[in-house]
Amino acid sequence: MSQAVLKLKKVIVDFSGFKAINQLDFTVQSKSVHFVIGPNGAGKTTLLDVVCGKTKATTGEIKLQEKKELSKLTEDQIVHQGISRKFQAPTIFHNLTVKDNLEIAMKQKKNLFSMIKAKWTNEQKKKVNDMLDLVGLKEEQDQLAGSLAHGQKQWMEIAMVLMQEPDIVLLDEPIAGMSKKERNKTGELITKIAKDHAVLIVEHDMDFVKEYADIVSVMHEGQLLYEGSMEEVQNDPTVREVYLGR
Ligand code: ADP
Numbered sequence: 664m665s666q667a668v669l670k671l672k673k674v675i676v677d678f679s680g681f682k683a684i685n686q687l688d689f690t691v692q693s694k695s696v697h698f699v700i701g702p703n704g705a706g707k708t709t710l711l712d713v714v715c716g717k718t719k720a721t722t723g724e725i726k727l728q729e730k731k732e733l734s735k736l737t738e739d740q741i742v743h744q745g746i747s748r749k750f751q752a753p754t755i756f757h758n759l760t761v762k763d764n765l766e767i768a769m770k771q772k773k774n775l776f777s778m779i780k781a782k783w784t785n786e787q788k789k790k791v792n793d794m795l796d797l798v799g800l801k802e803e804q805d806q807l808a809g810s811l812a813h814g815q816k817q818w819m820e821i822a823m824v825l826m827q828e829p830d831i832v833l834l835d836e837p838i839a840g841m842s843k844k845e846r847n848k849t850g851e852l853i854t855k856i857a858k859d860h861a862v863l864i865v866e867h868d869m870d871f872v873k874e875y876a877d878i879v880s881v882m883h884e885g886q887l888l889y890e891g892s893m894e895e896v897q898n899d900p901t902v903r904e905v906y907l908g909r
Pocket residue numbers: 678681682683701702703704705706707708709710
């Protein structure tokens with residue numbers, strides 16, 4: 664059964680008097696594919712920024728699994744608490760192999776001392792292998808990351824995010840620039856990931872959202888305009904007027 668893993672209460676992000684996020688209450692359930700949609704400037708990116716610590720909330724509370732208040736933590740501390748984000752622009756090491764990139768992502772979660780001292784345990788090697796399997800990059804594991812196709816780079820980055828053992832995975836337009844085949848594979852991958860994680864995704868492609876969403880949140884002017892299944896969202900008159908334009 665799913666449960667709330669992340670709760671935002673009355674969060675405001677104020678940029679010099681402009682509230683990009685305005686008194687937002689927002690909940691993410693475990694094991695769900697949760698899309699955030701809305702017009703440009705609605706505050707979708709700022710929501711991801713404030714959850715991963717890139718931007719600080721001006722006021723309000725951000726709590727992970729009823730535990731820790733996240734709004735005062737640094738980005739690194741938030742990764743340790745269980746929230747990892749894949750940005751839209753690639754953040755990979757092009758001159759290292761796919762496998763090395765995954766190993767580095769795993770090490771980022773450890774402290775410097777254990778990074779230097781540690782020998783790879785069989786368990787860690789298995790984890791890298793399982794992850795390569797999951798994202799379909801086993802055959803490419805010894806290839807330089809820079810030589811991968813666009814879609815493969817994105818999947819490698821998703822694998823790097825998962826190596827950090829997050830409870831919540833944040834994705835920013837994960838299918839941007841992908842072919843139809845790559846897009847379908849990404850959808851299937853997200854569905855698999857949501858068996859064990861909450862996946863919170865900012866996305867503009869409504870067909871993709873329709874196909875893969877468990878929950879859709881529609882944002883408008885820094886607030887939640889509507890939340891429900893994609894079918895409910897599409898049938899809501901206010902959403903149609905403000906966003907879908909139909
Ligand atoms: P979306 O992702 O939904 O398009 P954003 O979260 O990027 O929207 O932006 C929401 C609003 O906040 C926009 O009007 C944007 O111009 C503004 N904004 C975002 N970041 C900043 C910033 N660092 N300083 C000032 N205004 C910002």
